[in-house]
Amino acid sequence: MSNILISGSVSYDTLLRADDDFRDALAHIGVGSLSVGYHCKTLYRTFGGPAANMTFHLAKLGLKALPVAAVGSDFGPYADWLARNGIDQSLLKIVDSELTAQAIIISDREHNQFIAFYPGAMAHSKSIKLDVTSADLAVAGPDDREALLQRLADFHRIGVPILFDPGQCITSLTPGDLKGALAQSRWMIVNEFEQALVERMLHVQIDSLTRELEAVAVTRGSKGVRLYERTGVMEIDACPVAEPLDPTGCGDALRAGMISGILSGVSMADALQAGTRLAAETMAHIGAQWQSVPLTS
Numbered sequence: 088m089s090n091i092l093i094s095g096s097v098s099y100d101t102l103l104r105a106d107d108d109f110r111d112a113l114a115h116i117g118v119g120s121l122s123v124g125y126h127c128k129t130l131y132r133t134f135g136g137p138a139a140n141m142t143f144h145l146a147k148l149g150l151k152a153l154p155v156a157a158v159g160s161d162f163g164p165y166a167d168w169l170a171r172n173g174i175d176q177s178l179l180k181i182v183d184s185e186l187t188a189q190a191i192i193i194s195d196r197e198h199n200q201f202i203a204f205y206p207g208a209m210a211h212s213k214s215i216k217l218d219v220t221s222a223d224l225a226v227a228g229p230d231d232r233e234a235l236l237q238r239l240a241d242f243h244r245i246g247v248p249i250l251f252d253p254g255q256c257i258t259s260l261t262p263g264d265l266k267g268a269l270a271q272s273r274w275m276i277v278n279e280f281e282q283a284l285v286e287r288m289l290h291v292q293i294d295s296l297t298r299e300l301e302a303v304a305v306t307r308g309s310k311g312v313r314l315y316e317r318t319g320v321m322e323i324d325a326c327p328v329a330e331p332l333d334p335t336g337c338g339d340a341l342r343a344g345m346i347s348g349i350l351s352g353v354s355m356a357d358a359l360q361a362g363t364r365l366a367a368e369t370m371a372h373i374g375a376q377w378q379s380v381p382l383t384s
Contacts, residue, residue, distance in 0.1 A: 090221070092222045095229050098187060100192055101130070107195050133375065134374070145347065178217070213233040226250045229252070251268050252276050274302050275303045277303075277306070304355075327367065331371065340362070341362035
């Protein structure tokens, strides 16, 4: 069985749904202060964080993945959930003086999202000692800056192929950090906003990165994924969702499908297509791990 290491955040997610389109309000706001309120009729408490989300989906696909993350004193219910899903927690560090990271995510009717994130115990993840000598693949995912750089060094040291997935952490990286991360990685996956930051920080076009990476994938929401390889560019269509409920964690599900495809030896295009199918399935559920507790009726 493949052994996969996934570093990044593990969090409790609080999900709210607003019956508005965020772009309507923002389109009419001029220069000055910003204060916008939304009436949300639903509130859910869910398990989340990219490291755990990807691990959850990989477990459902029959693959062994271990999350590498720091969690807090309130982690008990989450630990029980991971145990019920057969997920190895041996590389999770519990920090009794902190709370587990928390994300508050507000989605509108078009599935746009505003996200507020409290890192909590995540700030201690850099102190995790990775006593692993080998793995088939590793994901260096969004984390505390120092922890992300440490995980990249750890994964590179043991010679494991790395998927670089900086996520929202990319805003904390310097151009030097980013260059070092790309030099140690085999693949990179980002969204369109993160693509723009990478291009601005490195003064390059994203396709030029395939000189050192085997592939760069740019996720584009309902527009699918744009795949850059040395042989050219390919568009991977998103899978339709009959009744979309919640976009939270769809990107992590896509990454899990992509990882499964890479390890099975299919082309990167086919791997990403598998990812879009898993993302579509996730969007038909509330919560990134298909489990949620409604706090309101």
